[in-house]
Amino acid sequence: MKPTLPGIHHVTAITADAQQNIDFYTGVLGLRMVKVTVNFDDPTTYHLYYGDESGRPGSAMTFFAWQGARRGRIGPPQVTVTGFAVPAAGLEYWRERLNEHGVRGITEEQRFDDRVLTFRDPDDMRLELVATREPGGDAPARGPVPPEYAIRGFHGVTMAELGPEPTAALLTDVMGFSEEATDNGRTRYRAGGGNPYASAVDVVEADAASRGFNGAGTVHHVAFRAPDDAQQIAWQSAIAKRGLGVSPVMDRCYFHSIYFREPGGVLFEIATDGPGFAVDESSEALGQALQLPAWMEPDRAKLEKALPPLRLPEWLQD
Numbered sequence: 001m002k003p004t005l006p007g008i009h010h011v012t013a014i015t016a017d018a019q020q021n022i023d024f025y026t027g028v029l030g031l032r033m034v035k036v037t038v039n040f041d042d043p044t045t046y047h048l049y050y051g052d053e054s055g056r057p058g059s060a061m062t063f064f065a066w067q068g069a070r071r072g073r074i075g076p077p078q079v080t081v082t083g084f085a086v087p088a089a090g091l092e093y094w095r096e097r098l099n100e101h102g103v104r105g106i107t108e109e110q111r112f113d114d115r116v117l118t119f120r121d122p123d124d125m126r127l128e129l130v131a132t133r134e135p136g137g138d139a140p141a142r143g144p145v146p147p148e149y150a151i152r153g154f155h156g157v158t159m160a161e162l163g164p165e166p167t168a169a170l171l172t173d174v175m176g177f178s179e180e181a182t183d184n185g186r187t188r189y190r191a192g193g194g195n196p197y198a199s200a201v202d203v204v205e206a207d208a209a210s211r212g213f214n215g216a217g218t219v220h221h222v223a224f225r226a227p228d229d230a231q232q233i234a235w236q237s238a239i240a241k242r243g244l245g246v247s248p249v250m251d252r253c254y255f256h257s258i259y260f261r262e263p264g265g266v267l268f269e270i271a272t273d274g275p276g277f278a279v280d281e282s283s284e285a286l287g288q289a290l291q292l293p294a295w296m297e298p299d300r301a302k303l304e305k306a307l308p309p310l311r312l313p314e315w316l317q318d
C-alpha cells in the first residue's frame with residue numbers, strides 16, 4: 001500500500017504562560033479554542049489546542065504550557081516559523097490589528113507569489129500570516145476577528161537545517177512531497193500531490209552558530225496527516241525502512257500518532273485525521289471545559305488542583 005500524506009496536521013509549540021497564550025491566540029489572532037486538556041506525558045501541565053471552527057487537521061496550533069519554562073532559542077534544526085493562511089484582502093486589516101494590540105516584530109515581505117506579514121507571539125515565537133487567494137477552511141463562527149479576515153488554518157512551516165539535503169531527500173523520496181520553487185535560499189516543498197491547504201514546507205539552510213534549542217517560544221514538533229490508521233501503519237514501516245527510528249502508535253485521544261526525527265534533527269509526527277476533537281465533547285462546546293482521556297478521569301480532582309486556573313475566552317462563555 002502506498003500511503004498518502006495530504007499536508008500538515010498540527011504544529012505543537014511551548015509556552016511559559018498558559019493564560020497569556022490563550023489571550024493572544026483567541027483574543028488577538030481570533031483562533032477558536034478547540035481543546036483544553038493535559039499533556040498526556042506530563043498531566044500536571046496543560047495541552048492547549050487552537051484551530052478553525054471545527055479544528056480540522058491543518059488548522060490545529062497546539063501548545064505545551066510549561067509555566068515559567070525557560071526561553072528556548074529559535075534556530076536549526078527546528079521548525080522556526082509557523083505560517084497561517086488569511087484571505088488576501090485581509091492583510092491590511094491584520095497589520096492594523098496586530099499594531100493595535102502591541103504585537104512585536106511586525107514586518108512585511110514578498111515571498112514567492114505571496115505577501116507575508118511576520119511577527120512574534122508573547123513568548124517571542126515567530127509567526128506569519130500569508131495572504132492567500134483561496135484559503136479554504138472554516139472561519140471561527142464567533143470571536144473578535146470578522147470571518148472575512150479570519151485565519152483559515154496553516155499555510156505551512158519553515159524549517160531551518162544545518163545541511164538541508166538529507167531532509168529534502170526524506171521529504172521527496174519517502175514522504176511524497178514535491179519540490180516546488182527556490183527563492184533567496186528558501187526551497188518550498190509541497191505535500192499531498194499539490195493539495196493547496198496547509199501543505200507547504202519551506203527548508204532554509206542555517207549555520208551552526210545559530211543552532212537553536214527547545215524551550216518557551218519554540219516549536220516542539222510538526223505533525224503531518226495520515227488519512228486513516230492503515231495508512232499510518234504504512235508510513236511507520238516506510239520510515240523504518242528508511243533507517244529512521246520510529247515510535248509505536250500512541251493514542252492521543254483525538255488522533256493516533258507516530259514520532260520520528262528527520263535526518264536533520266527536527267521532531268516529526270504523523271497523526272491520523274480521526275477521530276477528531278468532537279470525540280469527547282460536542283462540536284458546539286469545543287474547548288470550554290478541561291477534557292481528560294478516560295484513563296486519567298480517576299485522577300481528575302487531583303489534576304485540577306495541580307493545574308493553574310484558566311480564564312477561557314469570554315466569547316465562548318455566552
Ligand code: ZN
Pocket residue numbers: 010012221223269
Ligand atoms: Zn503532536
